Amino acid sequence: MNNQARGRRRSAALRRPPIAILVIAAIAVAFFALPFLGLLWRVPWSDAWSLLTTPTSLTALRLSIETSLWATALSIVFGVPLAWVLARHGFPGRRIVRALCLLSLVLPPVVGGVALFTAYGRRGLLGDPLFETFGIRLPFSMAGVVLAQTFIAMPFLVLTVEAALRGLDRRPEDAARTLGASRWYAFRRVTLPAIRPALIAGAVLAWARALGEFGATITFAGNFPGRTQTMPLAVYLALESNPGQALVLSVVMIAISFGVLLSLRDRWLGGADSIGADR
Amino acid sequence: MRRSLSVRVLRIAFALMSFLGLVAATATACGSSNSSEGSSNSGSLAGSLTVSAASSLQGAFNAMAAAFEQAHPEVDVMVNFGASSTLAQQIIAGAPVDVFASADETNMTKVSNARLLSGTPTIFATNSLEIIVRRGNPSKIAALSDLSKSGVVYITCAPDVPIGTYGAQVLQKAGVTLSPASFEPDVKGIVAKVSAGEADAGIVYATDVSATKGAAEGVAIPANINVVAKYPIAAISSSSNNAAAQAWIAFVAGSDGQQILAQFGFGAS
Numbered sequence: 001m002n003n004q005a006r007g008r009r010r011s012a013a014l015r016r017p018p019i020a021i022l023v024i025a026a027i028a029v030a031f032f033a034l035p036f037l038g039l040l041w042r043v044p045w046s047d048a049w050s051l052l053t054t055p056t057s058l059t060a061l062r063l064s065i066e067t068s069l070w071a072t073a074l075s076i077v078f079g080v081p082l083a084w085v086l087a088r089h090g091f092p093g094r095r096i097v098r099a100l101c102l103l104s105l106v107l108p109p110v111v112g113g114v115a116l117f118t119a120y121g122r123r124g125l126l127g128d129p130l131f132e133t134f135g136i137r138l139p140f141s142m143a144g145v146v147l148a149q150t151f152i153a154m155p156f157l158v159l160t161v162e163a164a165l166r167g168l169d170r171r172p173e174d175a176a177r178t179l180g181a182s183r184w185y186a187f188r189r190v191t192l193p194a195i196r197p198a199l200i201a202g203a204v205l206a207w208a209r210a211l212g213e214f215g216a217t218i219t220f221a222g223n224f225p226g227r228t229q230t231m232p233l234a235v236y237l238a239l240e241s242n243p244g245q246a247l248v249l250s251v252v253m254i255a256i257s258f259g260v261l262l263s264l265r266d267r268w269l270g271g272a273d274s275i276g277a278d279r
Numbered sequence: 280m281r282r283s284l285s286v287r288v289l290r291i292a293f294a295l296m297s298f299l300g301l302v303a304a305t306a307t308a309c310g311s312s313n314s315s316e317g318s319s320n321s322g323s324l325a326g327s328l329t330v331s332a333a334s335s336l337q338g339a340f341n342a343m344a345a346a347f348e349q350a351h352p353e354v355d356v357m358v359n360f361g362a363s364s365t366l367a368q369q370i371i372a373g374a375p376v377d378v379f380a381s382a383d384e385t386n387m388t389k390v391s392n393a394r395l396l397s398g399t400p401t402i403f404a405t406n407s408l409e410i411i412v413r414r415g416n417p418s419k420i421a422a423l424s425d426l427s428k429s430g431v432v433y434i435t436c437a438p439d440v441p442i443g444t445y446g447a448q449v450l451q452k453a454g455v456t457l458s459p460a461s462f463e464p465d466v467k468g469i470v471a472k473v474s475a476g477e478a479d480a481g482i483v484y485a486t487d488v489s490a491t492k493g494a495a496e497g498v499a500i501p502a503n504i505n506v507v508a509k510y511p512i513a514a515i516s517s518s519s520n521n522a523a524a525q526a527w528i529a530f531v532a533g534s535d536g537q538q539i540l541a542q543f544g545f546g547a548s
Contacts, residue, residue: 123476139477140432140460222434222461222472229462236464240364240439 036254043251044244051248059226060234061252064211067142067230071149071210072203079157079206080199084187086158087165104216105155112151113219120147121220144221145228149210156209157202164198165191201264208260212253325353328523329375331366332358333382333441333510334465335406335484339543340380346539347530354523362465363387364439370395370515377518378527380510382406382466382484383441387511397521400511403532405546406484407505408442408449409497411473416496418479423453423500426480434461434469434478442466445506446482452504470495484508486544507546 017025044051051057086098104112120127120138130136138144172194176186192199214232221228223237231253238246332340337360344356359366359376363386370376371393379396380403381387387400412420418431426433436443443462450457460478463469469481474494488497512531514524530536537547 117475117477121475121477137432139472140434218464218468222478223437223463224459224461237437237439237462240362240368241437243368 039247039250039254043247047244048248048251051242051245052252054245056225056234056238057245057249060229060231060249063142063145063226063229064231067145067149068153068207068210068213070146071153071213072207074146074150075154075157075206075210076199076203079154079202080161082154083158083161083165087162101158102155104152105159109152109213109215109217110219113148113216116148116151116216116220120144139220140222140224140228142227145217145230148216148220149213152213152216153206153210156205157199160198160202160205161195164195168194204260204264208257211256323353324351324523324526326520326523327355327357328377328520328527330356330358330378330380330527331370331374331376332360332380333363333366334360334467335382335442335487336360336380336404336510337467338486338490339404339540339545342539342543343531343536346535347527350530351523351526354526356527360467362436362440364437364441365465373517375517375519376515377520377524378512378514380512380531381441382508382510383444384509384511385444386441387513390513390515395516396513397516397518398514400513401528401532402509402548403512403528403536404510404540404548406486406508406510406544407502407546408445408482408500408508409485409488410480410500411470411483411488411491411495412480412498413473413476414493414495416498420480420498422498423450423455423504426450426457427455431480432460432478433457434463434472434481435459436464436466436469437462440465441508442469442483445508448506449482449500449504489544509548510545 082101086094086101107115117124117139119125120130122128122131122137122139127138130138138147168191173186173190176190177183181189211230212232213230214236217228217230218233218236223229223233225234229237231249235246235249235253238249330340330344340358340360344358348354348356361369363381363383366376366379367381367386367389370379370390379387379390381390381400384400387396390396391400410420410423410426412418418425418428420426420428420431425431435446438444438447440463442465461472463472466483466487469478469483470487470491472478473481474491482500485497488495512528514521514528518524531540532548541547
């Protein structure tokens with residue numbers, strides 16, 4: 001025990017980073033911190049409350065929360081089974097399917113929005129029959145916002161959950177199956193609880209991404225207060241007409257995102273602030 | 280060795296961050312390349328010239344940039360297109376721009392009021408408005424009053440964007456009240472969504488309709504209720520390449536520039 005502890009301490013000393021690395025890392029931190037400080041410095045604090053409670057702000061805030069929660073729910077419903085299939089089942093072309101499902105992660109969101117048009121727009125592959133038969137039109141609707149957000153955000157959940165499923169010890173599952181549990185029961189009662197931290201982390205990441213979605217939303221769903229104008233769109237448009245309001249809305253979004261990331265690290269990932277690589 | 284979940288999540292986060300970092304690095308690299316180079320040799324024109332121009336000028340200014348660079352091979356022209364309101368806001372926030380060409384006088388005045396213009400703006404082109412409709416005009420729109428028919432998806436721009444104001448003025452003159460489905464960030468957003476068939480109609484510049492090359496169609500608005508959009512141009516006082524900026528403005532206002540503008544359907548100043 002004691003020997004081990006000493007050894008650990010010695011290796012910790014050996015692993016202390018060189019000064020140059022610390023300096024560069026500090027520059028990186030400043031690089032991220034400065035824009036936020038700048039924002040806080042510019043915000044017209046005396047009018048902040050009145051700017052935040054204007055109908056435009058409140059409508060955008062409410063719409064953003066509503067649509068991003070829908071997008072998160074859809075991401076979970078479709079993303080968990082997708083992650084499961086990608087993690088557990090070898091089938092021909094899996095790598096291609098996987099890349100396809102994660103493509104929107106690296107795609108410029110505007111391109112994603114254009115692609116959504118061609119599929120779910122009024123004249124799109126699926127959108128055309130949808131409109132002709134049921135009169136359902138996704139662009140310029142709240143459903144269109146949810147669709148765009150889900151398209152952009154779901155990969156975050158899929159990646160996180162898939163990684164967890166791959167790393168999972170499968171023995172408890174096998175044991176449950178041997179003991180007569182059905183596949184579904186084993187999934188629900190053994191697998192799901194085991195990946196819960198990853199599921200929550202993935203859902204939160206997807207939610208945060210959906211909340212911040214701009215490019216695909218404005219391209220596919222347009223911009224109308226109360227229907228498709230989410231917070232990021234409101235910030236972008238207010239920048240021209242009412243910069244103070246744009247700054248206040250930005251601070252609200254930053255506060256939400258920052259809070260989410262903080263709680264994500266501490267509460268749900270287990271081993272808060274763990275340092276090092278392999279454990 | 281099994282890695283813990285948090286490590287995996289962190290790795291993913293790192294991958295994402297490095298990707299975003301890459302994007303930012305490319306963006307800044309592009310941004311810094313237009314800093315002053317040619318200001319020292321004042322004899323012949325050289326260096327880079329950044330022009331911020333209204334979206335509706337896209338076709339004409341791209342053609343002009345090519346012609347200008349041919350006449351002045353040492354000058355590298357970069358045109359930044361956007362809603363005039365966005366461009367004005369960028370200039371006021373300190374964007375390194377040499378020339379501003381706006382689609383209305385309101386946004387030029389914003390820059391002027393911030394004391395960022397060198398010299399007074401000159402009007403170099405005019406434009407009229409048209410109703411843009413989908414190819415084949417399936418909604419059978421023949422006049423402004425048809426826009427209020429049920430089922431017609433009409434889109435416009437926010438009132439800060441010149442075309443948003445112009446469109447509202449035209450509708451007011453015609454006595455038509457509409458509820459738009461969307462406020463697009465600039466006029467190209469209207470054109471794109473109507474061309475794609477997602478929206479049925481919008482009010483845009485006549486030059487935008489011809490620029491779609493048949494992807495969308497135009498319906499004329501009678502002259503008595505139409506609006507003449509005036510395009511002012513001016514050099515920005517913080518320009519690091521004032522010689523090239525003045526040469527660009529002279530080129531745009533001169534016969535070569537006016538000829539190109541006419542080709543793209545703009546009216547003479």
